[in-house]
Amino acid sequence: MSKSTFGQLPAVTIRAADGAQATVTLYGGHLVSWQTSDGQERLFCSRASNLDGSRAIRGGVPVIFPQFGARGTGMRHGFARVATWQLEATGDADGAVFAQFVLHHTDLPEAIAAAWPFAFTLRLRVAVKAQALDLSLCVHNTGEQAFPFSAALHSYFAIDQLSQARVGGLQRVRYSDETPQDALQAEEFLQFADKLDRIYYQLPGALTLQSGASTLRLEQQGFTDAVVWNPGAQDAANLPDLADDEYPRFICIEPALIQPDLLAAGAEWTGRQHLEFV
Template structure:
């Protein structure tokens, strides 16, 4: 493990013995780079993203907590992605390099802490080895009052061309989008040509992303749902931190707990994701 920077942001880089590595900024506990042991960068970050702590990073793996999107009265997508986390531990285990980061109520700016007055500890664990990445997000209620929360790992995968990507594992899974009624996906393979924003509920098993010669397997536990998103040309043009042509170079597939869960005093929850290229 070594301390580094990403833009102007303090960061930590972990390296496995086989060459796999990951970089996480303390701002947001944000995984901004994942290179598999063959040296390939697997995550997308926008070249127009602010990397000075003035706003959330566009790309990588933003941590969504305690609110998903605008589904609540708090900050859109929650405060975890714009708060400063602490490095708690790092090391090696079974050939994998890992680092753990924590965020507590005492780490929050005063205004955010006042708006969400619950005692908690968030813990993010990032581990890399070979062609694999393991992510674990846990939340512990350290206070005396129950609180509701949602969570997600809003992962931006780097791809060569959006319309060549295929996602398997979503057939017959219920989803919601911008239309009034939920639907079941009919297609065996999901293809994107332009904008798509869908929440898939209660995933039955693993997903696979086929993008060019690479096949990525995505497995998750604790997270019940998955979000598939790309802004498409029109919405990308309206995003100040995304270059107009960049929407073709990524696809977001995020493990998520969309419907708020209630965490009792002293209770905990953990969501995990295992990603591996084959």
């Protein structure tokens, strides 16, 4: 483990003996780089993103908590991605290295804490080895009253070309998008022509992302749903922290718990994701 910076942000970099590595900024507990042991960068980060703590980072893996998108009365996608986390532990086991980060409710700025007045501890664990990345997000209700929450890991995966990428494992899965009614995906593979923004509910198994000669396998537990998103040309042009030519270079596939879960006082919830190039 070494302390580093990403833009102007303090960060932590972990490196496995085989060369796999990951970098996480303390701002947002935000995974901003994942390199497999062959040296390839597997995550997308926009060159137009402000890396000074003035707004959420565009790219990598933002932590979404306690609200998904605008589905609530709080700030969009919640406060975890703009809060300052602490490094809690690092270590290694079976050739993999990990770093664990923690965010307590007492770490929040006063205005944010007042708007969501619940006691909690979040823990994010990042582990890398060879061609694999393991992520876990644990939510612990440390207070005396239950609270509702949603959560997601808003992963931006680097791809060769959007029009040639495809996502498998979603056939016959129910999804919602900007149309009024839910639908079932008919196609074996999801492909991209332009903007796409879908929430897939109750995933039955693993997903795959094929881009060029590489295939990424995505497995999740605890997270019941998945969000697949790319802004397309028109929406990308309206995002100030995304360069106009960048949208064909990433796909977001996010393990998510969309419908708010009610976490009892003293209870814990954990969502996990295992990513591996096969």
